[in-house]
Amino acid sequence: MRKSLTLASTLALALGAANAQTTTTQTQTTQTTQTPATTTATPAQVTTFTDVPAGHWAKDAVDLLVQRGLLQGYPDGTFRGNQNITRYEAALIFYRLLQTGALSNATLSQSDLATITAGMQEVATELAAISTRVTDLERLNAEQQARIAALEERINALGTAGTAGADTAALTARIDALETAIRNIPAGPQGPAGPAGPAGPAGAAANTAALEARIAALEARAATTTTTPPTTGGTTTIVTPPSTVIIGETPSGTTNGVTRGDLYAGVFVGASTAGQTPCYVPNAEGNPVNYCASFGGVVGTTSLIGPFGARVSADYKPGRNAISADVNATVGLNTGTNIQPYAGVGLGLTSSTARGNTNTNATDTYVNGIVGVDFQVTDSIAAFVEGNGRYYLSSNGTGSVQNNNAATDQRGFVPAVRAGLKFYF
The missing domain is CATH 2.40.160.20 (Porin)
Known part of the structure; x- marks a missing residue:
């Protein structure tokens, strides 16, 4: 609505200016006809937009405003007639009108001015409401920008404070120690799981996934009953506890799975x-x-x-x-x-x-x-x-x-x- 009203007002002024320029052109043409001259006027080239096809209800108005230099399209060759107009774009249109002298030379009739004034008065309330909404949106946008800026500062502070690097180095050292300890664990039956230890400090966000994958692999290796030699750097000796027979103790069980006491x-x-x-x-x-x-x-x-x-x-x-x-x-x-x-x-x-x-x-x-x-x-x-x-x-x-x-x-x-x-x- 905001763009439509602004564009309607602009079009009315532009058409009045175009009327005045047309009249002036006709007068100059008459004078030129009466006074012989060797110069011939070259008509301005009209830009064709891909989204304003022939037969469009606003094509003539668009072509005229573009020909007068009041409006321009986008670099991709489109006009985007359904897109909302901003205050900057409206200011640019009026600036071009002032530069070309179309406003000062416009010969609008009293009825045209009355029509434009009445139309402006009818939409004044709606324009005021739209202006308020735009102001609120701008304020919310400013608040969001401030919050984003604060978050960026906190992220930058985390990245430059050195704590993330220290945490990552500590976790890496602990993982290396765990790997060394696991290589030295002798083969034997797995005992009951102990209580969970306290959670370590959180590492950097970029390294969390890699560290979790390494810890999961270490836990899987610790849960097995055999020790796998490392692929590089030395060998691992698997120590099997000796089977001790105590005098007075008879091994229980039979090959058929029957177990009895003494x-x-x-x-x-x-x-x-x-x-x-x-x-x-x-x-x-x-x-x-x-x-x-x-x-x-x-x-x-x-x-x-x-x-x-x-x-x-x-x-x-x-x-x-x-x-x-x-x-x-x-x-x-x-x-x-x-x-x-x-x-x-x-x-x-x-x-x-x-x-x-x-x-x-x-x-x-x-x-x-x-x-x-x-x-x-x-x-x-x-x-x-x-x-x-x-x-x-x-x-x-x-x-x-x-x-x-x-x-x-x-x-x-x-x-x-x-x-x-x-x-x-």
Whole structure:
């Protein structure tokens, strides 16, 4: 709107000036015709704009103003008729009018002046509002320019204060130290992550991306379990911690992925030979059988000193009313599978009813031997079967060797078989 009004006023003045110049030209032409002369006037060359085609409603006015030297186009050959006119451009147009004398020689009629004055009065309010908006925009533009200038000064101060360079140098030194330390880290399992350290000073904006990339690469290298030799400058020796075997500690685990502890406790049932005197089965109407049943428990360890262990077991034979307990040293064979054989020897005591006197108890000593095998079901449960042989050094009670019923000091061998479950922990 601002450009349109200014341009309309300018065009009105220009047309009046053009009218006056046309009249003067006609008068001079008449005088020239009356007075013979040898000079011929050369018409001014009209500039053609690419964005003002032929037939445009304002082409004649544009051509006339350009011909009079009041308006000029842009260097790219365009007129840009829809672009807003600035106060500088309006001042230049009026300056050209004053220089050419078109305003002083303009022969505008009173009606033309009245029309122009009325038009100016009608748009005076709008012009005032536009002027206020332009003033506000100029003020905002000045404030923005001041803020931009302040930011530029701060950026320049950061670049020249030397702190950014110092921070970059410090970070580079820390990264070099980290690289040296990582090269000297021996291979081994990765430990738990430690607490995060304090954040370092911020580096220069131009170097931030490069530093972050280097730090990420260092963290990735530190997270691996092996040390990679550097590509240049020497070699890196990877130190592997030796595997130490401590006496009394048995390596846990099997090739099948079963892991068990060293301590165990178990329960079992068994049967042994009855000898010449049969055993009686309880709750079976006193029927004699040629074997003696028993049940009991066992507690021990598979690794007391290296592969050697120890165990204590106890059992009860209802058919003889005998209680036996023994202590054995054992040794296990690690086959690397779920099946683990073992063997052991020891000493034991049996307490039972004395021979020839049912009112008292007698104690007999025996040497014990065992051969068995564990089948590991889970990490903590194993089923076992073993052969148990006792060599009695005496036969004072009915729970010892049964070769005859005589109450004499006899020695003998009593074999037995056991089966049960062990619980490892």
